[in-house]
Amino acid sequence: xxxxxxxxxxxxxxxxxxxxxxxxxxxxxxxxxxxxxxxxxxxxxxxxxxxxxxxxxxxxxxxxxxxxxxxxxxxxxxxxxxxxxxxxxxxxxxxxxxxxxxxxxxxxxxxxxxxxxxxxxxxxxxxxxxxxxxxxxxxxxxxxxxxxxxxxxxxxxxxxxxxxxxxxxxxxxxxxxxxxxxxxxxxxxxxxxxxxxxxxxxxxxxxxxxxxxxxxxxxxxxxxxxxxxxxxxxxxxx
Amino acid sequence: xxxxxxxxxxxxxxxxxxxxxxxxxxxxxxxxxxxxxxxxxxxxxxxxxxxxxxxxxxxxxxxxxxxxxxxxxxxxxxxxxxxxxxxxxxxxxxxxxxxxxxxxxxxxxxxxxxxxxxxxxxxxxxxxxxxxxxxxxxxxxxxxxxxxxxxxxxxxxxxxxxxxxxxxxxxxxxxxxxxxxxxxxxxxxxxxxxxxxxxxxxxxxxxxxxxxxxxxxxxxxxxxxxxxxxxxxxxxxxxxxxxxxxxxxxxxxxxxxxxxxxxxxxxxxxxxxxxxxxxxxxxxxxxxxxxxxxxxxxxxxxxxxxxxxxxxxxxxxxxxxxxxxxxxxxxxxxxxxxxxx
Numbered sequence: 001x002x003x004x005x006x007x008x009x010x011x012x013x014x015x016x017x018x019x020x021x022x023x024x025x026x027x028x029x030x031x032x033x034x035x036x037x038x039x040x041x042x043x044x045x046x047x048x049x050x051x052x053x054x055x056x057x058x059x060x061x062x063x064x065x066x067x068x069x070x071x072x073x074x075x076x077x078x079x080x081x082x083x084x085x086x087x088x089x090x091x092x093x094x095x096x097x098x099x100x101x102x103x104x105x106x107x108x109x110x111x112x113x114x115x116x117x118x119x120x121x122x123x124x125x126x127x128x129x130x131x132x133x134x135x136x137x138x139x140x141x142x143x144x145x146x147x148x149x150x151x152x153x154x155x156x157x158x159x160x161x162x163x164x165x166x167x168x169x170x171x172x173x174x175x176x177x178x179x180x181x182x183x184x185x186x187x188x189x190x191x192x193x194x195x196x197x198x199x200x201x202x203x204x205x206x207x208x209x210x211x212x213x214x215x216x217x218x219x220x221x222x223x224x225x226x227x228x229x230x231x232x233x234x235x236x237x238x
Numbered sequence: 239x240x241x242x243x244x245x246x247x248x249x250x251x252x253x254x255x256x257x258x259x260x261x262x263x264x265x266x267x268x269x270x271x272x273x274x275x276x277x278x279x280x281x282x283x284x285x286x287x288x289x290x291x292x293x294x295x296x297x298x299x300x301x302x303x304x305x306x307x308x309x310x311x312x313x314x315x316x317x318x319x320x321x322x323x324x325x326x327x328x329x330x331x332x333x334x335x336x337x338x339x340x341x342x343x344x345x346x347x348x349x350x351x352x353x354x355x356x357x358x359x360x361x362x363x364x365x366x367x368x369x370x371x372x373x374x375x376x377x378x379x380x381x382x383x384x385x386x387x388x389x390x391x392x393x394x395x396x397x398x399x400x401x402x403x404x405x406x407x408x409x410x411x412x413x414x415x416x417x418x419x420x421x422x423x424x425x426x427x428x429x430x431x432x433x434x435x436x437x438x439x440x441x442x443x444x445x446x447x448x449x450x451x452x453x454x455x456x457x458x459x460x461x462x463x464x465x466x467x468x469x470x471x472x473x474x475x476x477x478x479x480x481x482x483x484x485x486x487x488x489x490x491x492x493x494x495x496x497x498x499x500x501x502x503x504x505x506x507x508x509x510x511x512x513x514x515x516x517x518x519x520x521x522x523x524x525x526x527x528x529x530x531x532x533x534x535x536x537x538x539x540x541x542x543x544x545x546x547x548x549x550x551x552x553x554x555x556x557x558x559x560x561x562x563x564x565x566x567x568x569x570x571x572x573x574x575x576x577x578x579x
Contacts, residue, residue: 081275118343119340122340189333197574
């Protein structure tokens with residue numbers, strides 16, 4: 001890649017653009033054309049290997065943020081692009097929440113925000129600031145991972161009913177199941193509730209559990225045991 | 239993902255002002271926008287987070303009808319007592335869409351703005367997509383077009399700058415079209431209300447435009463007229479798996495019955511066009527008729543009269559016709575009674 005030579009008029013244009021960007025509080029933004037020039041310089045300078053294109057394209061927009069996770073607040077400095085999932089895993093040493101698809105299609109990243117289950121991969125960390133975030137690490141009363149004596153009932157039920165094989169989807173499954181039982185207990189409906197004509201406090205049948213857990217994919221196919229675990233907890237709390 | 243600056247709006251005026259800047263986008267639930275930013279399809283320079291605006295109320299109109307704040311989450315809307323009893327068609331459509339997690343995030347206003355799930359739009363390694371890159375052509379029209387449109391598409395050939403065969407993926411939108419919703423929007427200088435049928439666009443000559451919303455306008459609410467279909471409503475969704483999948487076709491059917499005769503009807507198709515497909519002619523043909531297969535088949539014929547199939551989606555034409563008859567039949571049997579059949 002070569003560096004364009006006709007830089008003089010572009011510099012003027014770039015300066016104007018930069019002033020405009022600074023006016024809008026976007027000091028670090030580069031124009032597309034300027035990126036091509038920068039990338040050209042970088043790739044010319046590196047014979048082998050990949051330049052860090054993302055960094056060259058647009059320097060990170062890093063800001064201070066405080067996230068409250070499992071009852072504890074932590075002050076961080078994050079790029080605005082950071083998903084809540086990446087913030088938990090990469091900056092807070094909470095690697096229980098898993099990255100499966102990273103596009104809201106598998107549910108492995110499911111966490112609770114103010115008690116509601118969400119996909120943390122599609123939640124920007126900055127959008128979650130000010131909320132109470134609960135991850136798999138925050139469900140048990142005892143935070144020591146080697147102490148299984150005070151597990152959340154749903155964690156205990158997954159153990160009891162063998163609701164996993166490889167375990168990768170399990171933290172998301174459990175967080176999702178905790179919320180599913182809570183939603184059912186306050187009378188929330190699913191499409192199965194309508195299809196079975198039970199639109200007033202529907203019973204938590206297996207069909208209801210399958211529909212209400214459909215946002216969590218398990219590639220090992222541990223579904224029957226996951227349904228059994230959720231049924232046990234929902235039945236106990238009904 | 240391209241870098242952007244993040245701003246949190248605390249009042250609608252501030253949000254509208256910030257959102258009017260070039261390159262700015264509103265962030266609501268983020269389930270579609272953040273996803274498309276990861277794919278490189280969307281690249282806003284500023285995200286204006288509107289989640290903290292007070293647009294989360296569902297208020298009954300004393301004259302009948304209801305006003306739904308733009309930031310009401312899909313799961314809360316579906317489960318609101320007024321919606322599930324008076325507008326069960328909307329509850330059913332919402333609960334048929336996405337997953338519980340996504341419905342907890344997705345908002346009423348955001349769902350209106352949901353973009354197509356055309357594979358060629360989402361995957362930037364395909365250079366031809368008139369919706370993503372105006373004038374670049376359409377890779378879908380001769381590609382794998384199984385989930386694509388059979389109605390209202392623009393087909394001038396794969397290399398033409400107007401061709402587009404994308405569909406609107408929303409379930410909520412199909413029910414709202416059948417219910418005759420209206421959309422309240424606010425811009426820097428004025429407010430206006432857009433009838434649902436005029437909000438989403440067909441591709442026409444400008445396939446890169448999804449809606450008639452102006453770049454500086456914010457959706458603040460959706461209003462529904464007084465409920466007519468509380469007792470006889472059915473949302474039929476046909477898809478490749480029974481949950482957590484987009485519709486191949488869907489039908490929102492609402493009937494107002496007087497004895498065995500149809501007094502009024504609301505009918506819209508999803509998964510077939512770039513907007514929910516509603517034909518008031520199909521609804522009118524039902525009025526005064528006995529609720530039965532003859533009238534339902536006639537309505538289906540009118541809705542699908544201009545349908546055109548492609549290599550992989552021609553099956554949708556017959557599926558949609560039969561789906562309309564089935565949804566109307568189940569609706570006529572009663573909102574919950576029909577479903578147990």
